[in-house]
Amino acid sequence: MEISLKELAARLGASLRGDGEIRLTRVAQLTDATPDSLSFLGDPKYRRHLAETHAGAVILTAADAEHAPGAVLVSDNPYLTFARAARILHPRDPVVGGVHPSAVVDPTARIDPSAWIGPLSVVEAEAEIGPGAFVGPSCVIGRGVRIGAESRLVARVTLCEGTVVGARALLHPGAVIGREGFGFAKDGERWERLPQIGRAVLGDDVEIGANTSVDRGAIGDTRIGDGVKLDNHIQIGHNVEIGDNTAIAANTGISGSTRIGRNCTIAGAVGMAGHLEIGDHVHFTGMAMVTRSFPEPGLYSSGIPAMPSAEWRRNVARFRHLDELTRRVKQLEASIKTMKQTTGQGDC
Amino acid sequence: MEISLKELAARLGASLRGDGEIRLTRVAQLTDATPDSLSFLGDPKYRRHLAETHAGAVILTAADAEHAPGAVLVSDNPYLTFARAARILHPRDPVVGGVHPSAVVDPTARIDPSAWIGPLSVVEAEAEIGPGAFVGPSCVIGRGVRIGAESRLVARVTLCEGTVVGARALLHPGAVIGREGFGFAKDGERWERLPQIGRAVLGDDVEIGANTSVDRGAIGDTRIGDGVKLDNHIQIGHNVEIGDNTAIAANTGISGSTRIGRNCTIAGAVGMAGHLEIGDHVHFTGMAMVTRSFPEPGLYSSGIPAMPSAEWRRNVARFRHLDELTRRVKQLEASIKTMKQTTGQGDC
Amino acid sequence: MEISLKELAARLGASLRGDGEIRLTRVAQLTDATPDSLSFLGDPKYRRHLAETHAGAVILTAADAEHAPGAVLVSDNPYLTFARAARILHPRDPVVGGVHPSAVVDPTARIDPSAWIGPLSVVEAEAEIGPGAFVGPSCVIGRGVRIGAESRLVARVTLCEGTVVGARALLHPGAVIGREGFGFAKDGERWERLPQIGRAVLGDDVEIGANTSVDRGAIGDTRIGDGVKLDNHIQIGHNVEIGDNTAIAANTGISGSTRIGRNCTIAGAVGMAGHLEIGDHVHFTGMAMVTRSFPEPGLYSSGIPAMPSAEWRRNVARFRHLDELTRRVKQLEASIKTMKQTTGQGDC
Missing domain, CATH: 2.160.10.10 (Hexapeptide repeat proteins)
Known part of the structure; x- marks a missing residue:
């Protein structure tokens, strides 16, 4: 499938900045793109790749579009627009009845x-x-x-x-x-x-x-x-x-x-x-x-995330006694309270 | 498959109360049943549905049968009897060799x-x-x-x-x-x-x-x-x-x-x-x-049941130090014991 | 597949002790072996089975070979040699093109x-x-x-x-x-x-x-x-x-x-x-x-190993408050520290 950026913009309802005559044949990531590729910037942490990409065009938000060196399709939701563009550039075979x-x-x-x-x-x-x-x-x-x-x-x-x-x-x-x-x-x-x-x-x-x-x-x-x-x-x-x-x-x-x-x-x-x-x-x-x-x-959520096994074994062994540990803490609190009262120390 | 309640009772070895000429064609839940349906009461918490069901007949224990408004098949194990009735009303196709x-x-x-x-x-x-x-x-x-x-x-x-x-x-x-x-x-x-x-x-x-x-x-x-x-x-x-x-x-x-x-x-x-x-x-x-x-x-059993993620994150962070926490409690217990001895307080 | 122990030793590159003319037809565990079986000792904890096995031959390390009653193939890695022998004795059918x-x-x-x-x-x-x-x-x-x-x-x-x-x-x-x-x-x-x-x-x-x-x-x-x-x-x-x-x-x-x-x-x-x-x-x-x-x-590693359900329920209930428990221990430590200072007791 080969399509001009101008036609693709029209089919996607996206506004175009730059050369609409660029021919695109595939989608690609910013880092792997070639001049016939359409790419996109989803996550702002990859913005540094924008300056170096070889993509023929990139789908960007209006804010990011300011900084783009080449042709741009502007979208409020670049990832969604990219998904639709990918379906246009990489269509399924039509179903033939039979x-x-x-x-x-x-x-x-x-x-x-x-x-x-x-x-x-x-x-x-x-x-x-x-x-x-x-x-x-x-x-x-x-x-x-x-x-x-x-x-x-x-x-x-x-x-x-x-x-x-x-x-x-x-x-x-x-x-x-x-x-x-x-x-x-x-x-x-x-x-x-x-x-x-x-x-x-x-x-x-x-x-x-x-x-x-x-x-x-x-x-x-x-x-x-x-x-x-x-x-x-x-x-x-x-x-x-x-x-x-x-x-x-x-x-x-x-x-x-x-x-x-x-x-x-x-x-x-x-x-x-x-x-x-x-x-x-x-x-x-x-x-x-x-x-x-x-x-x-x-x-x-639930579950215990993985940790070094030696550390895990020690903690798990304690988990088996967590109810007892809680009771021991309660007992300690009672002892402290009694001691404070006896020695005349208040909490504040 | 259509069968009379009388014949179904005979095939199931269940005792029948009510009209044996009722024709049944399917099994259903009490709440969805129609007059050609056989239903059952398994869990006593659904007993309230018994008065309102449209089922042609219901499989019940002898105790529940007292309160049933319509025809009943009495069984010591209503769920088992229901399973067998369902196989009679909804038989598999016979296997034809070849x-x-x-x-x-x-x-x-x-x-x-x-x-x-x-x-x-x-x-x-x-x-x-x-x-x-x-x-x-x-x-x-x-x-x-x-x-x-x-x-x-x-x-x-x-x-x-x-x-x-x-x-x-x-x-x-x-x-x-x-x-x-x-x-x-x-x-x-x-x-x-x-x-x-x-x-x-x-x-x-x-x-x-x-x-x-x-x-x-x-x-x-x-x-x-x-x-x-x-x-x-x-x-x-x-x-x-x-x-x-x-x-x-x-x-x-x-x-x-x-x-x-x-x-x-x-x-x-x-x-x-x-x-x-x-x-x-x-x-x-x-x-x-x-x-x-x-x-x-x-x-x-094992595992940690799900809870709100913020709460889970706090508890999991503490789990990583559960061994250390247990040691700290032990240390506290020793300190308290020493203090009690010093201040002349006994445990009892 | 039937093969002499001598030929098997040669194909495996293992050194042979005992009667090379023994005919082998299958692999087996030490305890199930018959005179036409090849077996092996992987885990030293099964060494006691060595004296009683009916295996025609056993794959062993040089150290274990000293104690073997019958024919032996000596290998640095008995399990690996056994895997290869098993493939020889139990070959896949050859693939016929088509x-x-x-x-x-x-x-x-x-x-x-x-x-x-x-x-x-x-x-x-x-x-x-x-x-x-x-x-x-x-x-x-x-x-x-x-x-x-x-x-x-x-x-x-x-x-x-x-x-x-x-x-x-x-x-x-x-x-x-x-x-x-x-x-x-x-x-x-x-x-x-x-x-x-x-x-x-x-x-x-x-x-x-x-x-x-x-x-x-x-x-x-x-x-x-x-x-x-x-x-x-x-x-x-x-x-x-x-x-x-x-x-x-x-x-x-x-x-x-x-x-x-x-x-x-x-x-x-x-x-x-x-x-x-x-x-x-x-x-x-x-x-x-x-x-x-x-x-x-x-x-x-991670996860909580299974335990009796009653015990698990008590511990899990405490896990939901582990963050709070840790704070309580911290509070106790602060109280003890204050009390020690007040009463003139040092940590050592």
């Missing part, structure tokens, strides 16, 4: 003529695949699954029976949506499976990372809101609900029936117990252990 | 005529697949694998060479059983792989979640007992042994050669070091960090 | 005649597959992917567009290399994807475990050095760099742009924040929470 001859498609499936079913994919009975959808190689689309318009299953995605995917989803390899979740009744010492008859329902503009799993509901549905972004290796238990635009980083697990609000960010390797209520605009840092509800907006 | 024409099956594989091999699955040499087994789409069944009667591989399951699966297993998409585990010898700075010549052996009634991995043994086998239930994204290292009816929740990892007893429950995101001995009836709460053996039954 | 008729291979892909493409695998346009490479069943090899000589994709491996794999790699089922990582710009409350235009580049002798994911670079590449070994269920974010011979155990996650040096070992379920610098010869114990850079060699 079914690869090696795919196995049930005759009752309804596939829009503008959708693509890739090689060695399976589409089971009564599945519906919307306009412009892309089903990459080796996917499994279960019975009665619905996939919305322009959604993209990169490769090797599994959508179990009854799963619903909205429009413009992006599902990465190894994702498993709608498997029967972990529900058992106890029969003496044995576990008896509780059939899981709900569904997994994904809104529009949802993204599901590689090897991430979203279980179907036990009774009723698991619900992933519009604009939710899930990274790799995330486990979403049955009947979890996640509000719109919440983003979750890799390796996190959300236990069954927990409800998470809108616009939350949950960092990597967080663990959440089941049946919790997490409000809107709640943020957890990495590896947080969430054992109670957090209905109020805020930033929450 | 091999989909798109499957690739080695001529030396022995597949029972009542087993199904789904589309685009691969069955390698000398594999044996038992009566009534269901191999869904896009599975890979390695050389010499054995799958017991009525086991179900939902879709996209990988069983590596030599893996043994018992009867009535349920294996979910993305499961990888019997890959060569993480065993290396050091050659200077390089790692040299130790060939892993054992197997992964799963008992009867085992369940393996989505994207869960069970490595084969290095020498000797990895063993998963009868009735073991593994949730999604679990890692089981080489030569681990798990006793009968132990259940493990998602995102947990068990390192090599650790042995876990029978009837344990291990919550989500637990990590276990290698070469440990965990007894029978041992229970770990979520995110527990298991670095030593726990031979005795009991409930064990 | 393409299974059920594979779907783009005509522009360049596949070395000595490489094997297994059943139901997909090879997209312009992929290059080197001599002696083995692509097992149900793999997806994206557009422009390069796979080096003698690399082995066991089964169901996904290599996304542009991924580069060096020579002699071993990639396990469920691995996903080169998916577009977790990069978004904020547009009000919405997330807008930043196209990820870098690649995932793996060196020689790399191993990637089951269901492990390595994301491609956002701009520039994610780089996995020569000899790096990754266990199962590991998440490697975009633009991470991992130095040669570093080994990482299962369930660990490394966030974007973190750089890890050479010869590190990272145990299971470790979490690393993004944009960190980890030096060479850095070692983390299991479940370590890595929130800052560790440029210096050393062993680092």
Whole structure:
């Protein structure tokens, strides 16, 4: 893809300073850029790279634009404008409708003529695949699954029976949506499976990372809101609900029936117990252990950051006696108080 | 599936109170139930929903049955009876024997005529697949694998060479059983792989979640007992042994050669070091960090629950000096003791 | 495979004591060995098994060899020699070049005649597959992917567009290399994807475990050095760099742009924040929470080991007030100091 800076500015709705005839072919970081590259300055701490970049043009805030040596696209949100420019310079291939001859498609499936079913994919009975959808190689689309318009299953995605995917989803390899979740009744010492008859329902503009799993509901549905972004290796238990635009980083697990609000960010390797209520605009840092509800907006954390092992061993040994230590301090306070009274010393 | 309450009671061995001619078609929660629904009351805190439910019938204990407005199935264990009723009302499709024409099956594989091999699955040499087994789409069944009667591989399951699966297993998409585990010898700075010549052996009634991995043994086998239930994204290292009816929740990892007893429950995101001995009836709460053996039954925990980040930062900073703090308290205790002796104050 | 001890000694470059005509067919542990087995003594604590083993021959250090009752191969590094012997006694099947008729291979892909493409695998346009490479069943090899000589994709491996794999790699089922990582710009409350235009580049002798994911670079590449070994269920974010011979155990996650040096070992379920610098010869114990850079060699840890839950609850409750407790101790120290001055007692 090659485009003039002038045309790119017009498509992005950004104002242009400098030579609009510059031809751009790619995006790059300031330090790696070539004259055909578009770059950007997001974090002010990299401002020193601005003077030395070979980029043909840079996306900057109006304030930074004053100091730029070359052509500039001015934006209030350079990173967002850069993301959009990158999609223009590095477009996906257009989806060409059709079914690869090696795919196995049930005759009752309804596939829009503008959708693509890739090689060695399976589409089971009564599945519906919307306009412009892309089903990459080796996917499994279960019975009665619905996939919305322009959604993209990169490769090797599994959508179990009854799963619903909205429009413009992006599902990465190894994702498993709608498997029967972990529900058992106890029969003496044995576990008896509780059939899981709900569904997994994904809104529009949802993204599901590689090897991430979203279980179907036990009774009723698991619900992933519009604009939710899930990274790799995330486990979403049955009947979890996640509000719109919440983003979750890799390796996190959300236990069954927990409800998470809108616009939350949950960092990597967080663990959440089941049946919790997490409000809107709640943020957890990495590896947080969430054992109670957090209905109020805020930033929450837990865990012990790494330290030299010898130091850690000493502190951990003391942690095992922290309750006792606290009692000893209380005892000391009582002794001091008594001694002060005895010796006639007041606190002030 | 439609069934009369009378017939359902007979099949479940539950006693019936009320109109046995009621027709049921599905299970539902008390709050969502319709007149063709069967519901149940498990947790007494939801008893208030009983008066208002539209369910055609409800499964209750004898004590709760006194207060029910409508038809009742009486059970000592309503949740278990509900699980069984749900399987009757929502049966799986019966397995029809055969091999989909798109499957690739080695001529030396022995597949029972009542087993199904789904589309685009691969069955390698000398594999044996038992009566009534269901191999869904896009599975890979390695050389010499054995799958017991009525086991179900939902879709996209990988069983590596030599893996043994018992009867009535349920294996979910993305499961990888019997890959060569993480065993290396050091050659200077390089790692040299130790060939892993054992197997992964799963008992009867085992369940393996989505994207869960069970490595084969290095020498000797990895063993998963009868009735073991593994949730999604679990890692089981080489030569681990798990006793009968132990259940493990998602995102947990068990390192090599650790042995876990029978009837344990291990919550989500637990990590276990290698070469440990965990007894029978041992229970770990979520995110527990298991670095030593726990031979005795009991409930064990670790980790710091999440709190507001500002509070957490202050406490964590102090944790780094907990050993020092403990020494300071000891020093204070000594000073107080000396002062008491000097001033003639006794402890009692 | 059957081999004489004499021939095995010659192939391993190990010196032989005892009967070189012994025929060996397998490796085994000392306690399970039969007369056709080769065993070894790694850990001195198992030396007592040496007298009772039925092994035909044992690999030992020169010092241990003095006490061996039977035939011995002498080695400075018995475990390494054992690993090599195991590969001789339990060789992989040789790779026979060809393409299974059920594979779907783009005509522009360049596949070395000595490489094997297994059943139901997909090879997209312009992929290059080197001599002696083995692509097992149900793999997806994206557009422009390069796979080096003698690399082995066991089964169901996904290599996304542009991924580069060096020579002699071993990639396990469920691995996903080169998916577009977790990069978004904020547009009000919405997330807008930043196209990820870098690649995932793996060196020689790399191993990637089951269901492990390595994301491609956002701009520039994610780089996995020569000899790096990754266990199962590991998440490697975009633009991470991992130095040669570093080994990482299962369930660990490394966030974007973190750089890890050479010869590190990272145990299971470790979490690393993004944009960190980890030096060479850095070692983390299991479940370590890595929130800052560790440029210096050393062993680092964090986390609270599991303990009985009642005890844990009491200590955790105190942890929430650890900052306050520390202040109270400080206050006590000040009181004591004042009292000592008042009463004329010195510290020594």
